[in-house]
Amino acid sequence: MSKRQKFVLRRLGSALLIAFLAVSFSFVLFRALPGDAINFSRVPNATPEQVEALRHQLGIDRPLVVQYGLFFQSLAHGDLGLSFRDQQPVLGTLLVAVRNTLPLLILGTVIAIVVGTLVGVTAGYGQGTARDRLMTGLAMLLYSMPVQWLALLLVVGLSRWFPSSGVSDPFLLDTGFWAVFTDRAHHIALPAVCIALMVFGPFALVARSSQLEALADDHVLTARAKGYGNRRVVWREAFRSAILPIVTLSTLTLGFAIGGQVLVESVFSWPGVGLATVRAVSARDYPMLQGIFLFITLSVVAFNFLGDVMHAVLDPRVAE
Amino acid sequence: MSLTRRLLRRRTVLVGGIVVFAFVLIAILAPLLEPYPVGKISGDPFAPPSAAHWLGTDQIGHDMLSLTLDGARNSMMVGFAAAIVAIVIGGTLGILAGYRGGWGETGVAGLTDFFLVIPSLPLMIVIAALFGQTIYHIILVIGLLSWMGVTYVVRAQVHTLKERGFVARARSLGAGDFHIIRRHILPHVAPLLVAQTVLSVATSIFMEAALAFLGLGDPQRISWGTIIQRANQNSAVSSGAWWAIVPAGVCIALVVLGCFLVGQGVEEAINPRLGHAHVSPRFFRRRTATVEDEQ
Numbered sequence: 001m002s003k004r005q006k007f008v009l010r011r012l013g014s015a016l017l018i019a020f021l022a023v024s025f026s027f028v029l030f031r032a033l034p035g036d037a038i039n040f041s042r043v044p045n046a047t048p049e050q051v052e053a054l055r056h057q058l059g060i061d062r063p064l065v066v067q068y069g070l071f072f073q074s075l076a077h078g079d080l081g082l083s084f085r086d087q088q089p090v091l092g093t094l095l096v097a098v099r100n101t102l103p104l105l106i107l108g109t110v111i112a113i114v115v116g117t118l119v120g121v122t123a124g125y126g127q128g129t130a131r132d133r134l135m136t137g138l139a140m141l142l143y144s145m146p147v148q149w150l151a152l153l154l155v156v157g158l159s160r161w162f163p164s165s166g167v168s169d170p171f172l173l174d175t176g177f178w179a180v181f182t183d184r185a186h187h188i189a190l191p192a193v194c195i196a197l198m199v200f201g202p203f204a205l206v207a208r209s210s211q212l213e214a215l216a217d218d219h220v221l222t223a224r225a226k227g228y229g230n231r232r233v234v235w236r237e238a239f240r241s242a243i244l245p246i247v248t249l250s251t252l253t254l255g256f257a258i259g260g261q262v263l264v265e266s267v268f269s270w271p272g273v274g275l276a277t278v279r280a281v282s283a284r285d286y287p288m289l290q291g292i293f294l295f296i297t298l299s300v301v302a303f304n305f306l307g308d309v310m311h312a313v314l315d316p317r318v319a320e
Numbered sequence: 321m322s323l324t325r326r327l328l329r330r331r332t333v334l335v336g337g338i339v340v341f342a343f344v345l346i347a348i349l350a351p352l353l354e355p356y357p358v359g360k361i362s363g364d365p366f367a368p369p370s371a372a373h374w375l376g377t378d379q380i381g382h383d384m385l386s387l388t389l390d391g392a393r394n395s396m397m398v399g400f401a402a403a404i405v406a407i408v409i410g411g412t413l414g415i416l417a418g419y420r421g422g423w424g425e426t427g428v429a430g431l432t433d434f435f436l437v438i439p440s441l442p443l444m445i446v447i448a449a450l451f452g453q454t455i456y457h458i459i460l461v462i463g464l465l466s467w468m469g470v471t472y473v474v475r476a477q478v479h480t481l482k483e484r485g486f487v488a489r490a491r492s493l494g495a496g497d498f499h500i501i502r503r504h505i506l507p508h509v510a511p512l513l514v515a516q517t518v519l520s521v522a523t524s525i526f527m528e529a530a531l532a533f534l535g536l537g538d539p540q541r542i543s544w545g546t547i548i549q550r551a552n553q554n555s556a557v558s559s560g561a562w563w564a565i566v567p568a569g570v571c572i573a574l575v576v577l578g579c580f581l582v583g584q585g586v587e588e589a590i591n592p593r594l595g596h597a598h599v600s601p602r603f604f605r606r607r608t609a610t611v612e613d614e615q
Contacts, residue, residue, distance in 0.1 A: 018437055025438070029446065144577040146526060148533045149548055149569030156562050164557075259441035263530055267552070277442065278534055281449045289446055296442045304437060 004312050011312075015305040022297045027071050030290045080294070081287035085279070090291040093276065098295065100167060101261060101272030104188060108195025109257050113250050116200045120207025121242070125234050127212060136208065143201030147260045151194045151267035162189045165269035191268040198260050199253055206249050207242070214242040244315055251307030258296050323511060326589050333589075336581025340518075343575050346389060347396040354386040358542065366561040376563035378547075379554035387547055388567045394543040395572070398459055398528040403520035405463025410470025411513055417471070418478025419501060425479075428471065435468045441530060448536040455538040462527045470516045477509055515586035522579035529572055544568040 055061040062070075074081070080090035116139075123135040142150075155164040163169070169183050214220065215238045223237040258273070265274030273292060280288035327333050346353065355374075356362045363377040370376070375384035417428035444461050451457045481487065482505070490500050525544075531537060532545025533552070551557075551564040 018434060021434060022438060029450075140577060140580060141573065144522075144573045144580060146529045146533075146545075146548070146569055146572050148530065148552075149565065149572070152548070152552060152557055152565050153562075153569070155557050156560070156565070159557075259439045262441065262445070263533060266534065277445060281445060282535055284449065289449065293442055293446050297438050300439050301437055 004316060007312050008309055011305060011308040015301055015308075019298055019301050022301065023072070023075065023294065024068075026290055026294055026297070027068055029293075030286055075294075080291040083280075083288045084285045085283045085288065090287050093288065094273070094291050094295060097271065097273045097276040100270065101258075101265070101274065104191055104195065104265075104270060104272060105254070105257055105261055107188060107192040109199050109250075109253055111192065111196040112199035112203055113246075113253065115196070116203030117207045117246055119200075120204040121211045121234065121239055123204070124208040124211030124215065124242075125230075132208075135204065139201045139204040139208075141201075142197055143205070146263075147194065147198045148263040148267055150197055151191070151264050154190050154194055155267065158190060163187050164190055167270060191264050191270050194264050194268075195257060195261065198264070199257055203249065203253060207246055210242040210245040211238060214238040214240075217241060244311065247310050247314060248307045251303045251310065254299075254303050258299065323589060327585060330585050330589070332581045333585030336578040336585065339574055339578030340521075340582060343392060343396060343571070343578070347392040350389040350393045354383075354389050356383040356386045358382070358386055358390045366556065366559050366564065368561075369563050375567050376561065378551065378564050379556065379561075384563055384567060387542055388544070388571060391542050391544040391547050391568055392571065394455065394538075394541045395525055395528060395545065396575070398455065398462065398543065399521040399525040399575070401459045402462035402466065402524035402527075403517050405459065406466040406520045406524075407470055407513060407517050409464070410467035410516070411474055411509075413467065414471040414474025415478050415501060415505060415509065418475040419482055419497070419505060421479075421482075425475070428475065432468050432471045432475075435465070436472070440465050441527070444527060444531060445534060445536065448531050453536055453538055455541055458528060458531060458536075458538060461531075462524045466520060466523055466527070470513075470520070473512060473516060474509055477512055478505055481505055481508055511586060511590045515583045515590070518579045518586070519583035522576040522583070525572060525575055544572050 052061070078091055080094065082088065083090050083093060086093075119135050119139070123132040126132045163186055167184065167187050168180075169187070172179065172183050174180075211234075215234075217238070219241075220233060220238050223233050228237070261272065262274035262277050264270070265272050266278045269275065273295065276288065277292050279285070280292060359382070361381040362383050363373050363381045365377065365379050365381050367373060367377040367381070373383050373385065375388065378384055378387060413428050413432075417425040444465055447465070448458065448461050451461060487500055487504055490504055495503075528537070528543060529545030529548065532543055533549045535549065537543060537546045537549065539546075545568075547568040548565060551561070551568075556562075556564040
């Protein structure tokens with residue numbers, strides 16, 4: 001087994017361990033905290049017998065250890081329980097939400113990653129120049145703005161041209177491909193731009209400092225001494241070593257963007273994981289909240305692992 | 321040149337510091353500055369900015385300027401209090417783990433890594449929803465979930481500090497652990513703690529605004545976060561009442577930017593060779609050290 005394979009296996013092991021711990025953590029969070037599901041669920045004036053029956057039905061009258069085992073057992077069957085709000089299986093609702101969230105999340109972060117990298121690399125090349133200051137300043141400023149506020153400003157400023165809520169127009173009559181496509185594209189524009197603006201700031205700053213670090217490398221000096229032009233030095237020599245932290249951060253970004261997504265979806269009424277979170281919070285729908293929390297945490301763990309793998313692929317030194 | 325002098329020579333640190341200080345003053349002096357008492361209906365609903373109401377009014381007719389000033393008190397309080405909670409926990413864990421080494425350090429490092437992986441906003445939402453919504457709970461929730469960045473940085477620093485000559489000398493003279501930590505380690509990590517505190521203030525103000533926007537703020541108090549949330553809920557946007565939304569967000573952005581500038585400046589001044597890929601521990605947890613050429 002090569003060193004690289006060993007490295008990937010070790011990272012896989014630690015990712016699985018963290019995933020196990022995170023699942024256990026969510027069990028502790030939702031089951032063992034003071035009060036139990038019965039206190040939270042809305043059963044006013046329930047008789048003690050009814051409460052007892054409900055506790056039995058939910059399995060929370062058994063010892064914690066047994067509950068812990070059962071929790072893993074049902075999780076393995078993909079059973080996340082029933083939502084308090086509509087008595088539907090959490091998993092089904094969650095999957096629909098995920099399907100809505102993904103296009104928005106991916107579109108927004110991809111725009112931010114591409115633009116952020118371009119801006120960061122250009123800014124890093126002319127460190128200290130007016131252009132660098134302007135770009136760094138803009139990135140810092142965007143980074144300092146609350147996402148929900150940025151989203152509201154976008155709605156105030158641009159909702160005349162772009163719809164500001166939902167994924168599609170429910171009254172659309174034309175069902176042709178292009179009509180549907182334009183309608184969807186119109187609806188996704190504002191929230192995607194908002195997510196892009198949110199991710200762009202930190203991403204550009206990171207790209208800039210990776211590029212600075214790479215430009216200070218010896219091999220860049222050599223390339224310069226060989227007489228290569230600016231474009232080649234910046235993009236082919238320096239950027240190739242700067243790409244490593246940028247790739248690692250891209251995977252981490254997806255994890256963090258999911259957090260910000262909650263706020264953006266809430267402003268734009270985008271029926272994804274974020275909006276599901278907001279609804280679950282206001283209805284105190286704990287099974288749903290737990291499902292969402294598990295989903296987000298596990299996808300972040302998975303993305304981190306993906307980042308490690310890509311790191312190992314791009315840089316063989318990592319395994320040593 | 322002393323650290324303070326070096327810091328004040330940086331224009332960004334000076335500007336950031338002045339902004340943050342100004343907002344601290346505003347927060348303290350808010351009751352004196354407010355043109356109308358908070359809670360008094362002094363105009364028409366959603367009245368645009370005018371001579372009587374510089375920033376217009378909200379959906380009920382409260383003066384926006386008074387609300388924004390009063391919001392400064394609670395937002396800044398949450399920011400600083402949560403930052404202190406995070407620093408006390410993170411600093412203590414970081415110093416003890418870095419100084420002791422061994423199993424303790426491995427354990428703390430593992431714990432830090434674990435909590436760094438778990439996305440903090442969703443976790444805060446869950447815990448805030450479980451806890452109940454008073455401002456003290458919010459401070460605790462934010463503080464208890466943002467110590468990881470501090471521990472991460474402090475532990476690394478202490479780990480290298482304890483190998484340095486002056487610690488070995490102090491120990492050979494018979495100094496105890498407590499003495500060494502207090503007299504030799506702490507002064508060296510103090511600037512780092514200051515930088516982390518300032519960055520934490522920014523993060524905490526952000527988080528409070530996010531929680532408030534999701535309806536998890538303290539309903540009894542006005543913060544910049546609740547101002548934005550209420551404006552949104554009462555359809556300020558569709559009424560075109562931008563003045564009900566803009567001021568609170570501008571305040572948050574200014575304070576957060578000020579904190580970033582100061583925190584970043586302090587970090588760079590402590591260790592000029594360690595320019596850094598991150599601006600704050602808020603989003604990006606993996607740090608890469610870079611060599612930044614000073615202009």
